[in-house]
Amino acid sequence: MPYDNAKTYDKLIFELSSPGRVGYSLPAPDVPVEPARAQVPAAYLRREPVELPEVSELDVVRHYSRLSQMNYGLDTHFYPLGSCTMKYNPKINEDMARLAGFGRLHPLAPDALAQGALRLMHELAGMLAEISGMDTVSLQPAAGAQGELAGVLMIKAYHEANREKRTKVLVPDSAHGTNPASTAVAGYEVIEVKSDANGEVDLGDLARHLGPDVAAFMITVPNTLGNFEPRIVEIIEMCHARGVQVYMDGANLNAVLGITRPGDLGFDVCHFNLHKTFTTPHGGGGPGAGPVGIKAHLEPFLPAPVVVKDGDRYALDWKRPKSIGKLQAFWGNFGMHVRAYTYIRTMGPDGLRAVSENAVLNANYIMKRLESHFDVAAPGPCMHECVLSARRQKRLGVTAMDIAKRLLDLGFYAPSTYFPLIVEEALMIEPTETESKETLDAFCDAMIQIAKEAETNPEVIRSAPVTTPVRRLDQTRAAREPNLRWRPGA
Numbered sequence: 001m002p003y004d005n006a007k008t009y010d011k012l013i014f015e016l017s018s019p020g021r022v023g024y025s026l027p028a029p030d031v032p033v034e035p036a037r038a039q040v041p042a043a044y045l046r047r048e049p050v051e052l053p054e055v056s057e058l059d060v061v062r063h064y065s066r067l068s069q070m071n072y073g074l075d076t077h078f079y080p081l082g083s084c085t086m087k088y089n090p091k092i093n094e095d096m097a098r099l100a101g102f103g104r105l106h107p108l109a110p111d112a113l114a115q116g117a118l119r120l121m122h123e124l125a126g127m128l129a130e131i132s133g134m135d136t137v138s139l140q141p142a143a144g145a146q147g148e149l150a151g152v153l154m155i156k157a158y159h160e161a162n163r164e165k166r167t168k169v170l171v172p173d174s175a176h177g178t179n180p181a182s183t184a185v186a187g188y189e190v191i192e193v194k195s196d197a198n199g200e201v202d203l204g205d206l207a208r209h210l211g212p213d214v215a216a217f218m219i220t221v222p223n224t225l226g227n228f229e230p231r232i233v234e235i236i237e238m239c240h241a242r243g244v245q246v247y248m249d250g251a252n253l254n255a256v257l258g259i260t261r262p263g264d265l266g267f268d269v270c271h272f273n274l275h276k277t278f279t280t281p282h283g284g285g286g287p288g289a290g291p292v293g294i295k296a297h298l299e300p301f302l303p304a305p306v307v308v309k310d311g312d313r314y315a316l317d318w319k320r321p322k323s324i325g326k327l328q329a330f331w332g333n334f335g336m337h338v339r340a341y342t343y344i345r346t347m348g349p350d351g352l353r354a355v356s357e358n359a360v361l362n363a364n365y366i367m368k369r370l371e372s373h374f375d376v377a378a379p380g381p382c383m384h385e386c387v388l389s390a391r392r393q394k395r396l397g398v399t400a401m402d403i404a405k406r407l408l409d410l411g412f413y414a415p416s417t418y419f420p421l422i423v424e425e426a427l428m429i430e431p432t433e434t435e436s437k438e439t440l441d442a443f444c445d446a447m448i449q450i451a452k453e454a455e456t457n458p459e460v461i462r463s464a465p466v467t468t469p470v471r472r473l474d475q476t477r478a479a480r481e482p483n484l485r486w487r488p489g490a
């Protein structure tokens with residue numbers, strides 16, 4: 001029988017183990033082992049051999065190279081995961097993050113020995129402030145969700161400093177799950193505001209909820225249906241008139257770079273997802289970074305320390321008596337700051353504007369090509385992503401989840417499904433600006449093929465995926481009863 005390479009996909013590295021096989025070649029020790037061992041207190045000596053796989057270097061390389069190919073990733077596949085801005089991560093970012101002065105700098109090095117790194121952080125914060133129209137930016141939060149928490153805590157500290165007792169935060173029903181979550185973690189009661197049929201904020205419902213007990217209104221712009229909230233300025237004015245702070249969830253900033261700025265619209269707080277808009281790696285590719293920008297009235301409450309500039313020297317300022325405190329180990333995910341800084345400097349102002357123009361163009365191209373095959377969630381044109389509904393296909397027995405799985409067989413990662421919650425059978429497609437027309441066309445062809453299969457051969461969709469290393473997983477069970485440990489013989 002021929003040797004089946006694919007079979008080793010099923011094996012864990014422990015199962016490739018062969019007693020006595022080694023993955024290193026070291027010279028024999030040049031000190032006597034037993035006398036050295038006698039120096040170690042008995043309590044610290046290992047009695048049983050450690051249960052590590054015994055494999056050769058080649059076994060290790062092949063195993064992990066194979067594993068790396070079992071997944072869909074940006075460097076191998078189109079990845080239209082809506083709301084996540086899965087754009088290409090330029091490799092020059094990686095080169096810069098590995099420069100010895102950045103990559104090997106100890107986070108506790110004194111300010112005097114870290115001037116370049118502090119300058120980079122100060123300048124990146126300044127560039128994000130310029131891009132967003134905010135007055136100051138903190139780079140500390142490690143994700144959008146933590147940026148939200150930081151922003152809401154600053155709002156809370158602000159109201160408390162004004163001796164105002166406000167206990168509620170308003171969030172639209174179209175919001176990303178992190179919005180109510182971070183608000184609740186900050187100790188607020190979350191109140192849902194209704195959307196109208198187009199997915200825009202229902203102003204009547206907003207007005208009903210705005211009151212002296214409301215601390216903030218948190219909203220994503222463009223909204224999670226992929227549309228620019230047309231009455232956003234009016235919404236912000238309504239909030240401010242009642243003393244309510246307005247928070248922009250900036251996850252969709254890729255639609256508006258160089259076109260409009262949250263600060264100019266009137267927002268008090270806004271976070272950035274460097275791993276979405278500013279090409280730092282995403283998910284398994286690396287830690288996130290969710291800087292948060294604020295207007296001047298919130299500056300006393302910034303997370304400490306703050307990177308400050310005095311003449312041509314940079315320093316970490318810890319003397320911030322009103323600060324909400326420190327949020328992160330060290331100063332945030334600095335390696336991501338280097339990557340985002342590199343990206344912004346590479347693109348320049350015109351380049352960043354072109355990013356958003358092309359992102360919006362690409363999403364509208366997809367929407368136009370697919371609109372006769374799927375229902376659209378809200379009438380177009382859309383911004384940088386388009387939300388379809390598979391409600392028509394559902395009547396044929398094919399759900400948004402089935403379509404997502406079928407796409408894997410056809411060579412694409414799937415769009416976001418079932419988000420936003422207010423759209424039945426939602427498929428949220430975000431192509432980003434970095435994809436070519438050829439790729440967009442291939443994806444649309446696949447989607448159209450699936451729409452036709454739903455009518456002629458729904459079973460092929462319902463039984464997908466068949467080409468992936470694993471088929472459909474029980475996602476609920478995987479989350480509730482995770483089995484993360486290999487046990488010998490189990």
Ligand SMILES: *Cc1c(COP(=O)(O)O)cnc(C)c1O
Nearest residue numbers: 083143144145176178220251273
């Ligand atoms: C991604 C996202 C968030 C959360 O950001 P993380 O960096 O994943 O914590 C919040 N809101 C929206 C709309 C998002 O798409």
